[in-house]
Amino acid sequence: MNELEVKELKKKLLGESKNVYACINEEEEKEMEAFASDYSKFIDACKTEREAVKFAVEEAEKAGFSEYKFGQEIKKGGKYYYNNRGKSLTLFVIGSERLENGIRISAAHIDSPRIDLKQHPLYEEGEMGFFKTHYYGGIKKYQWTAIPLALHGKVIKSDNTQVDIVIGEDDSDPVFYINDLLPHLAKDQVSKSLGEGIPGEKLNILIGSRPLYEGKEIKLALMKLINEKYGIVEDDFISAELTAVPAFKARDVGFDRSLIAAYGHDDRVCAYPALRSILEIQNPENTVMVILADKEEVGSGGSTGMQSELFCDIIKDISATLGANEGAVRAASICLSADVNAAFDPNFGEVYESRNSSFINHGVVMTKFTGSRGKSGTSDADAEFVGYVRNLFDREGVVWQTGELGKVDQGGGGTVAVYIANKNITVVDLGVPVISMHAPYEVISKADLYMTYKAFKAFANN
């Protein structure tokens, strides 16, 4: 064989994952930049699931969606959303074809790891005021010390009125802070394991230090200020959901600005393209649904998590109204479980299996299975569906790759895929590769974000 023949045979027989930049033209790069800029605005505005739902409802109404009530009439081409307690959202557009052809579902989550306040948070000690906290989701606790934090959330007062709180995001706002130990005195701390260096009960948030009277009563002084600003009293914290999130804004990373750092890419970096794909859809053949779920980071339980019956209740209701058999609808439905994967990081290359990892700038990543210790806990997509998605993306010019979450037996994780698959719906995981996942400031690539958007659009329109 000559050199040319070898080249051709290679191209024909051997697989190769491609860099997005080798596959897109100038016009697409412009689109990619515009999408990245829209996304950065979204992620700065939506740091909690409540804020993401509010944003999505506003955008949906602008795009002609209306609020759905159980049992209501629906029509082909109709665009609806179901707002579940302000914390999760289901959007759907009724297709022109029979519902028994199945629904094209994309499901992302809009909660992210963070630091929640306890129900009796406020105290003073050592001449400083603090909030007690309980972290939410899988975090490396030491990463959340010594960074600027903002408080977000809702308080229900004794008269049942509600107060929304966001403080620490505006440049003129104060921020909040979790103390760490100075290296000079950290001899014992640094000899501990990384996981034990900052125990959960040390994640106390510094909120002030000015006494009320004769150098005393710091707690009371802080409660007085909080009361003047928000009209709440100490017992109102009991019926509150207040959370501390990083006060960082999304920023481009690198001389070439090819990457974006932000808090909560996992999983709003999938939620946003999924949302955009359904907002932009016009008269689809198949019925399309996008779910923005809560509670994924704590196991998807509860009424707003993906394990809730709500998901099936909605499908059941639409099926009944359109005279379709619900079981048949679910059996024919297909779903992209839209969640992030760990991008290969050469700084920690030893935890990845590089032949099966996702790489930055290699496009949207399809994850056939998740789980840990012998695929435990995964729904593991079937070859037929992976084949369908693969061929669809190739046809539609979506640059994609496959990825496994780390080496075998290195750890692992799960997504909402299994809860949807358990309802007899065909599912595969699909999303953006992330660097430093679950850190207060995570990194993704604009090219991968753009290809994820293209992937959801292709899925919804085919």
Ligand code: MN
């Ligand atoms: Mn996730």
Ligand code: MN
């Ligand atoms: Mn996560």
